[in-house]
Amino acid sequence: MKKFLALLLSMILVLSLTACGGGGGEDSKPADESKPADTQPPADSGSEPAEGKTVKVGLICIGDENDQGYTYNFIRGKEAATEALAAKGITVEWVTKWNIGEDSGCEDANIELADEGCDLIINNSFGFEPFMLKVAPDYPEIEFIACTNQASWGDSLDNTHNAFANIYEGRYLAGIVAGMKLQQMIDDGEISADQAVIGYVGAFSFAEVISGFTSYFLGARSVCPSVTMKVQFVGSWSDATEEANAASALADMGCVMISQHSDNTTPATTAQSKGVFHTGYNNDMISVAPEASLIGTRINWAPYFEYAIESVANGESFDQDWCHGMDMDAVVMTDLNEAIAAPGTAEKLAEVEDKLRTGDLQVFDTSTFTIEGKALESAFALDTDGDFTPDSEEAVFDGAFHESYFQSAPYFALSIDGIEWLNSAF
């Protein structure tokens, strides 16, 4: 009984302690909540000129920066944009939500960030958009962005935005690097002309992926006319093992060049172990596969973030559907692996990049590809009735298919001659 009394006493002690603790918590609450109300807290503008502005930006991520791929690329953009804006006297206060699922949890994350007083909320994954759209009407004073998706041009809301980059330009350039390497191998007698086969590890037969590998193939064929390509879909955006298996199977089928639209570096390491070459996506993969990886390309989100945040800071409206490429450095190439690339690659890259910037060269030039033996004369860009089949806006004009022209999200989903789809189940 005495022991029990002692136990009870110690509990009362602990209870009183936490009771005090609870009080402390309440004290700090008003301070937290008052923060969003002042959009110009004096503490933050200490290092800036007096007229410095602060924007509170929420970023909702499907993964975290440890993925070294998709989300990491957003974080790089976030950091670069913060730096660039600081130089303009704009302080960005970021609130980042990691590992959010494409379900009602995303709706909650949007509500939470809105309640925290964010002026701008960025959703980084395609599947976030429907949930963001449930929240956006309740907060008309907050701007919402759904990266890579496409509803903003059609919804009746003024505060929703979409953004993407002309990543097909980067793919085309990576294709040129690959094609020059293949042509070098043909010229040196290492492979015959018909052995110039590219293997492509794709996530799903999704327009973004199809557009990417088609532009890559067209880039390669522009410098290596005999090239062909096999595409293997893995059925996941990120599955290191499946991606490696697909790369391995492609190499066994005789592919001497591997590229990918998936999140991991395993296709690069597999290519190296199989003694074939590789070009990457999202990240520089030379460090993991120095003998195989030639170059990579990635979206640079910094210019868009800078543009959107600066607009919000100045109280201006900004594009509801934004898409730029090399012209604004929204697409960048990672370092060229000079040790293994074909001679003259860097010069060729500079030359083509210039043409892309000025618009002299169209990636989807309809004179460079055929579909079932015929030139492409007509293809629609937009789906206006919600049945997921494009039915509006002619994308083919002036001798080219205009990708990401009517909306930022890619819509080239055609199967061209020379590319073999090994499995279109996904």
Add this chain to the structure above:
Amino acid sequence: MNHEKKIPLIRLAKRDGMEGWKVWCIRCGSILFALLLGALVMGLAGANPVTAYGTMISGALGKKSAIRQTVKIAVPLLGCALAIAPCFKMRFWNIGAEGQITAGAIAASYFALFWANRLPSPVLLLVMGLAGALAGGLWALIPAFFKAKWNTNETLFTLMMNYIIIGVVRWLQGGPWEGRKGSQIIPQFDEAACLPRVLGVHCGWIIVLVLVVFMHIYMNHTKHGYEIAVIGDSINTARYAGMNVGRVMMRTMFLSGAISGIVGFIVASGANNTLYDGVAGGVGFTSITVAWLSQLNAFAMVGISGLLAVLSKGAETLQTRMAVPTSISDIITGILLFCMLGCEFFINYKLIFRGAGRKEARHG
């Protein structure tokens, strides 16, 4: 000396009939202990524990919109805990609620996707709910049938069933029900197929509260509930009393699966407005903790599921405001649950230390 060595340092003895107030003291003490341990973890993660706990509570309950989200998290936890309670009472270890939720969600989604323009909204919702209950019930009936007929291991069986049905959703997502080609996303439901909101939250909360009352009556005041309790205590006694154990098992599992299926319908129609492979999202497992902590008492489940929802929503706010990773909050939730479940041990058993035992003996 020799004799003394044989006595272990600590011995356990069963005890029963502890006074009610002592039991509650131990329970509260364990929660406090868990909060202190959690404070230590937060301290190590570089956050002020006092502010952190305050943030969690204000984040979960401080605003109308926050309370709504907390309720939304609690609804499936409560519903699913109610579903598995009769099985656990029967000592039938149904850990397949995850799959039963998913099965219910699939059936409800079928009507949401293909019947939305053919039925008026209330009828459609009713059909979706019934279809969900039927599908969840049938999915649960399979392992119960095998258990009743051939005494298969229900733990493994129900667990494996989860993976099968989640695989089915993945197939639907990428195949026949896919919206935009290659997106792996099933389109959002028509407005008619979404549960209406009451007080800002989808009305699933009303459905589960009705189920609370139903389950309380069913377990405590019906013949079915009595049979379940007898089987849970001793299958042989039940047989001796002339109960058809196999039939009761199948009936109870069907009911359990049906309620899980209704939860699946609520989540798909009310919260997500679509179907995807994570529709159950671990609720089927977390609700086992809810049911167990509530000692299978339907009313206690309301409180426990609310507590878990507060922790879960609070964790999100903690990450938003203080940049504490949600994994830290998960650790704290884990500690709390562990202590709360663990304290039942001290209520049911007493520790006898070597020295104390001798003293007691001398007294005796």
